Amino acid sequence: MERKIYKELLNWKNTDMKKPLMIIGARQIGKTYIIKEFCKQELKKSIYINLLDHPEIVKIFKQEINTLEKYNRMKIYLDVDIDIKNTIIFFDEIQESEELISSLKYFSESDEQYKIICAGSLLGVKLRRLKSSFPVR
Numbered sequence: 001m002e003r004k005i006y007k008e009l010l011n012w013k014n015t016d017m018k019k020p021l022m023i024i025g026a027r028q029i030g031k032t033y034i035i036k037e038f039c040k041q042e043l044k045k046s047i048y049i050n051l052l053d054h055p056e057i058v059k060i061f062k063q064e065i066n067t068l069e070k071y072n073r074m075k076i077y078l079d080v081d082i083d084i085k086n087t088i089i090f091f092d093e094i095q096e097s098e099e100l101i102s103s104l105k106y107f108s109e110s111d112e113q114y115k116i117i118c119a120g121s122l123l124g125v126k127l128r129r130l131k132s133s134f135p136v137r
Contacts, residue, residue, distance in 0.1 A: 005023070005034055006034060006037075006038060009021070009034070009035070009038045009042070009117075010038075010042065013038075013042055013043070017088075017113070017115045018108065018113065019108045020104045020107055020108060020114075020116035020117070020118060021116070021117045021118070022094070022104075022117075022118045022119070023035065023117065023118070023119040023120075024119075024120065025119075025121065026121060027121040027122075031092075031119040031121075032092055032119060035090055035092075035117055035119055036048065036090070039088055039090060039117075043086075043087075043088050043115075044086040044087070045083065045086050045087040045088070046087065046088045046089075046090060047078070047080060047082065047087060047088070047089050047090065048090045048092065049078070049089065049090065049091050049092065050092040050093055051091060051092065051093045051094060051096040051097055051100070052092075052093045052096060054077075054078075055096075056077055057074055057077065057078075057097070057100075058096055058097045058099075058100070060073045060074055060077065061074075061097050061099040061100040061103060062097075062099050067103045067106035067107075068106070070103065071103075084112050084113060084114060084115075085113060087115065088115040088116070088117060089114070089115065089116050089117070090116075090117045090118075090119070091116065091117070091118045091119075092118075092119050092120070093119075093120050093121075094118040094119065094120040095120040095121065095122055096120075101118075104116065104118070
């Protein structure tokens with residue numbers, strides 16, 4: 001199934017992937033499906049994290065610690081060693097964690113080349129309520 005968004009995902013991959021990519025849309029329109037297909041077809045490794053299935057990650061990002069420590073605790077919780085250069089992290093249902101959304105600024109500004117895609121429904125409503133800014137493409 002070819003979709004216009006796939007071309008946008010390829011454009012993001014082929015340009016910089018420095019800024020996290022956020023896909024906003026209504027529920028049940030295929031955001032998760034197309035992003036998973038993109039990760040499988042275009043990237044060496046990917047990690048899929050649905051925040052509805054991992055409330056512990058939401059709790060980690062609520063903690064009063066720096067973002068790098070949150071990231072490290074997330075890796076321990078998931079029991080994965082993330083190869084930053086070759087692995088993309090896909091956070092689904094990102095609207096479940098305002099703190100994770102705010103942390104995207106750290107990932108964007110870091111010297112490391114984190115590759116992050118986020119998707120969620122009703123995300124526009126959640127984003128307008130946030131008090132902090134974050135750079136996403």
